[in-house]
Amino acid sequence: MSTLDTTNPIPGKTVRVTVSNLNKSYGNVAVLRDISFEVRPGEIFCLMGPSGSGKTVLLKHIAGLEKPTSGGVRIGEYDAADPETRAKVHLAVVFQAGALFNSLSVYDNLALYPREHRLGDEKGIRERVKRALSILSLEKAANRMPSELSGGMKKRVAIARALVIEPQLLLYDEPTAELDPILSATIIEIIATLREYTTVTSFVVTHDRALALSIADRVAIIMDGRIRAVGVPDDFKHATDPDITNFLNPVIDPKNPRFKQLETNHE
Ligand SMILES: Nc1ncnc2c1ncn2[C@@H]1O[C@H](COP(=O)(O)OP(=O)(O)O)[C@@H](O)[C@H]1O
Numbered sequence: 001m002s003t004l005d006t007t008n009p010i011p012g013k014t015v016r017v018t019v020s021n022l023n024k025s026y027g028n029v030a031v032l033r034d035i036s037f038e039v040r041p042g043e044i045f046c047l048m049g050p051s052g053s054g055k056t057v058l059l060k061h062i063a064g065l066e067k068p069t070s071g072g073v074r075i076g077e078y079d080a081a082d083p084e085t086r087a088k089v090h091l092a093v094v095f096q097a098g099a100l101f102n103s104l105s106v107y108d109n110l111a112l113y114p115r116e117h118r119l120g121d122e123k124g125i126r127e128r129v130k131r132a133l134s135i136l137s138l139e140k141a142a143n144r145m146p147s148e149l150s151g152g153m154k155k156r157v158a159i160a161r162a163l164v165i166e167p168q169l170l171l172y173d174e175p176t177a178e179l180d181p182i183l184s185a186t187i188i189e190i191i192a193t194l195r196e197y198t199t200v201t202s203f204v205v206t207h208d209r210a211l212a213l214s215i216a217d218r219v220a221i222i223m224d225g226r227i228r229a230v231g232v233p234d235d236f237k238h239a240t241d242p243d244i245t246n247f248l249n250p251v252i253d254p255k256n257p258r259f260k261q262l263e264t265n266h267e
């Protein structure tokens, strides 16, 4: 099932993301360690890794929301950490929790950024918002408040809000977290299908193996702040590195449970 109306493509110029020797420490804790990789123009690039491995911190560096300790990120020819870059590249982030304003209707949530940044007059903004809503089959939700939406709809609204700026680069943080398998599949189809009719470059942070291996052009695995592998999905279906196979296909063994190996249970 696809919820996309693909008859009305969004124009745009796609971009390359280049991460070079990126290091980030908070105090003396190193969170990102010498990270280098490239996201090619128009590609869907999935970053997978365990909780706490540095995925969100890395995404924030690409979005220009965090400053590197050393090294850096370029979006096309621009430095992601330069505040001017956000004015030059159409970049949108779909955050894990959706980050919708609860006091604003769906329509006003979508119109907020274009209004604040004067991306057109009210009529032009209405057209952008309507188009984004229609792409995600959300026309009927325009006047609803976020509290009246299901979890899956909130995610779709968050993606629609990103589309309003006609993005060249879309960054998703755990887009399928907390969704049931059918809703996850819907969101995965949306991410894949958007790319087919826009020229957007997509960077998807996830620990959803199905998402990464089904729609990514390439996948990177981050562990403990380091990139452990970059490849096409097939490479990971036949991975031999025990850390990677254990992450992608953890053995479930109640006779030898992990939590008892980690520490004594004091509860
Ligand atoms: N602002 C911050 N200050 C200090 N430590 C942080 C900050 N943001 C993230 N961290 C730490 O960086 C590590 C990676 O976090 P994060 O990127 O959120 O992991 P995840 O891979 O689950 O998205 C974690 O240990 C986290 O506690």
Ligand SMILES: [Mg+2]
Pocket: 055, 056, 057, 173
């Ligand atoms: Mg995270």
